[in-house]
Amino acid sequence: xxxxxxxxxxxxxxxxxxxxDDPDTLLEACERAYAAGYRKxxxxxxxxxxxxxxxxxxxxxxxxxxxxxxxxxxATLGFTFLEWISGVxxxxxxxxxxxxxxPSFIPITFECMILFAGLTSMFSMLAMNxxxxxxxxxxxxxxxxxxxxxxxxxxxxxxxxxxxxxDTMHFLGSLGGKEVSxxxx
Amino acid sequence: xxxxxxxEHQYVPEQFIPxxxxxxxxxxxxxxGTVTDRITGVVYNPFKKSPKKWMVGAFVAFCxxxxxxxxxxxxxxxxxxxxxxxxxxxxxxxIINFVWWIGIGHAGTLISAVLxxxxxxxxxxxxxxxxxxxxxxxxxxxxxxxxxxxxxxxxYWLLPYPNSMWLWPQPRSPLEWxxxxxxxxxxxxxxxxxxxxxxxxxSMRDTAPHLxxxxxxxxxxxxxxxxxxxxHRYQKAYLLLAGLATPLxxxxxxxxxxxxxxxxxxxxxxxxxxxxxxxxxVYSGFAMVLTLxxxxxxxxxxxxxxxxxxxDSACKLMLGVGLIVAYGYGLEAFFSWYSGDKYESFMxxxxxxxPYGFTYALxxxxxxxxxxxxxxxxxxxNLALVWIISIIVNIGMWLERFVIVVTSLHRDFLPSSxxxxxxxxxxxxxxxxxxxxxxLLIFLFVRAxxxxxxxxxxxVVHHEAHLANEKEHA
Numbered sequence: 001x002x003x004x005x006x007x008x009x010x011x012x013x014x015x016x017x018x019x020x021d022d023p024d025t026l027l028e029a030c031e032r033a034y035a036a037g038y039r040k041x042x043x044x045x046x047x048x049x050x051x052x053x054x055x056x057x058x059x060x061x062x063x064x065x066x067x068x069x070x071x072x073x074x075a076t077l078g079f080t081f082l083e084w085i086s087g088v089x090x091x092x093x094x095x096x097x098x099x100x101x102x103p104s105f106i107p108i109t110f111e112c113m114i115l116f117a118g119l120t121s122m123f124s125m126l127a128m129n130x131x132x133x134x135x136x137x138x139x140x141x142x143x144x145x146x147x148x149x150x151x152x153x154x155x156x157x158x159x160x161x162x163x164x165x166x167d168t169m170h171f172l173g174s175l176g177g178k179e180v181s182x183x184x185x
Numbered sequence: 186x187x188x189x190x191x192x193e194h195q196y197v198p199e200q201f202i203p204x205x206x207x208x209x210x211x212x213x214x215x216x217x218g219t220v221t222d223r224i225t226g227v228v229y230n231p232f233k234k235s236p237k238k239w240m241v242g243a244f245v246a247f248c249x250x251x252x253x254x255x256x257x258x259x260x261x262x263x264x265x266x267x268x269x270x271x272x273x274x275x276x277x278x279x280i281i282n283f284v285w286w287i288g289i290g291h292a293g294t295l296i297s298a299v300l301x302x303x304x305x306x307x308x309x310x311x312x313x314x315x316x317x318x319x320x321x322x323x324x325x326x327x328x329x330x331x332x333x334x335x336x337x338x339x340x341y342w343l344l345p346y347p348n349s350m351w352l353w354p355q356p357r358s359p360l361e362w363x364x365x366x367x368x369x370x371x372x373x374x375x376x377x378x379x380x381x382x383x384x385x386x387x388s389m390r391d392t393a394p395h396l397x398x399x400x401x402x403x404x405x406x407x408x409x410x411x412x413x414x415x416x417h418r419y420q421k422a423y424l425l426l427a428g429l430a431t432p433l434x435x436x437x438x439x440x441x442x443x444x445x446x447x448x449x450x451x452x453x454x455x456x457x458x459x460x461x462x463x464x465x466x467v468y469s470g471f472a473m474v475l476t477l478x479x480x481x482x483x484x485x486x487x488x489x490x491x492x493x494x495x496x497d498s499a500c501k502l503m504l505g506v507g508l509i510v511a512y513g514y515g516l517e518a519f520f521s522w523y524s525g526d527k528y529e530s531f532m533x534x535x536x537x538x539x540p541y542g543f544t545y546a547l548x549x550x551x552x553x554x555x556x557x558x559x560x561x562x563x564x565x566x567n568l569a570l571v572w573i574i575s576i577i578v579n580i581g582m583w584l585e586r587f588v589i590v591v592t593s594l595h596r597d598f599l600p601s602s603x604x605x606x607x608x609x610x611x612x613x614x615x616x617x618x619x620x621x622x623x624x625l626l627i628f629l630f631v632r633a634x635x636x637x638x639x640x641x642x643x644x645v646v647h648h649e650a651h652l653a654n655e656k657e658h659a
Contacts, residue, residue, distance in 0.1 A: 046388065047416075047641075047643040056414075061417055063425065081345070089353055090353040094357055107362040107366065107436065115373065119373075121426050122376050122379070125380075128418055145392075148391045150217035150221065
């Protein structure tokens with residue numbers, strides 16, 4: 001059966017999914033799926049599993065870069081703002097100190113850096129993860145409710161060039177998991 | 186031993202080993218599902234079936250919140266004259282309580298961030314709870330400087346914003362640094378707490394018994410689905426937040442100590458203040474963690490997750506930090522003698538033997554002498570004793586701030602400007618009110634959100650399973 005024929009007779013699907021009982025089997029399954037040539041896939045776990053993202057081919061984590069840039073921006077903005085307040089906007093003599101008394105601006109500069117960097121670490125993580133996302137096809141699978149409790153899932157997506165519903169489901173079934181199911185889009 | 190009511194819809198194993206003892210951070214026999222049921226069970230337990238002690242505690246706390254509302258209303262109507270403050274003691278309870286509450290908050294960040302960076306696995310069961318404690322303590326702390334303003338409704342004058350007079354705050358003043366430090370601290374603590382909650386909110390979205398609960402937790406979980414790639418970014422963000430929160434917590438209390446140390450007043454003008462304040466903050470914070478967690482683990486039968494190991498480690502840390510605080514007291518005395526300055530030495534003499542001398546004696550008793558009992562393993566494993574000592578340390582740390590603020594201000598350079606400070610009923614009422622406010626938030630928190638980080642306990646389960654496997658093969 002060709003890909004086009006399947007699409008003709010079945011409704012749109014997001015992918016195929018298999019369920020596991022423990023993280024170690026999932027990790028092994030991901031490595032095997034990647035070795036078999038699948039690229040568009042995602043693994044789901046109720047807790048972080050070491051090496052799982054790398055196993056499905058994830059390489060670039062840009063959160064740290066965003067946080068670094070935000071921290072530098074925060075510190076620069078904070079310091080410039082204080083210089084502007086005390087040198088330009090409202091210059092006045094405090095106990096004979098120079099208008100540019102920069103050492104006393106450091107605490108606020110530091111706080112601005114932490115504030116910008118800290119907020120960015122949350123928001124950049126959420127943005128790059130595409131959250132908040134109220135609807136996602138994986139939730140259509142009834143068993144997926146336990147993906148946030150005690151079950152582990154591997155989903156090969158239909159956008160993968162190697163995706164053939166029948167073959168892919170067969171392949172997923174051979175990975176030592178439990179139930180294999182189609183994920184409706 | 187009280188047992189948790191078993192909700193009909195979920196599986197809660199009946200038999201748990203009450204406490205696995207001081208060597209373990211989790212009872213054996215747990216799997217990913219049981220830890221979820223165990224922690225969420227506290228929240229899903231119907232409201233009417235809450236433990237009696239919870240009901241009584243929450244009600245008493247609510248009464249104190251009303252007392253706080255009353256005190257604040259009277260303050261708004263009549264002004265800060267209802268408090269005992271005067272000239273020379275313009276900083277009374279408001280600042281004492283501000284520093285006390287901020288300090289309590291700091292242990293929460295320390296447990297979450299510093300112990301996370303140091304890979305201390307025993308932090309797992311108590312970090313969520315201590316972060317919540319941080320947030321609520323910062324909320325209480327933030328109230329005091331604003332209430333002390335005289336015209337609290339103009340609090341926004343503290344912030345640098347473009348106003349019609351084109352006036353800007355004074356960025357060379359530690360009091361302005363405080364505005365930035367405390368607001369950043371509150372914001373980052375909230376961020377850290379919420380990021381930690383997201384995966385657990387997703388667990389609750391998928392397991393809550395009622396639709397309205399699933400809707401609320403689902404909304405807050407932001408559609409989290411536990412994708413491996415999401416977890417990867419999540420862990421990086423969490424690590425960075427921990428790395429940012431650690432210097433933040435040190436900077437906040439350092440800046441709080443600058444409020445004092447930058448002035449010229451004997452007793453305040455000391456270089457030891459920043460490290461000594463940070464140590465004091467952590468000391469009182471650990472005491473508060475113990476004060477809260479010992480009763481809660483008993484009421485909610487959480488002995489299998491918050492074990493003697495946690496209590497024991499917290500006690501040791503408290504003891505260690507307490508010794509740094511004792512060193513701070515010693516150095517203060519040394520400075521006043523070694524400086525050869527007559528105002529400094531008078532200040533110290535007056536602090537120890539003057540009209541407020543009893544507070545200094547009590548402070549030494551509460552903060553230095555009594556906590557030494559924690560050297561004994563027997564004492565650390567006696568929960569009643571640990572609880573009493575933790576309360577004594579809380580009182581001692583409050584007295585420390587009282588001694589620093591009041592005894593330094595009330596007799597300075599000129600005997601003609603000496604005075605006395607006697608707190609009024611409104612001072613005590615506001616203080617007790619914030620304690621009630623704090624306790625009520627804690628009571629509501631344990632009912633509404635998972636008070637132990639579920640996904641991190643699952644990691645512990647996974648880790649322990651691996652260890653057991655290795656043992657079998659060896």
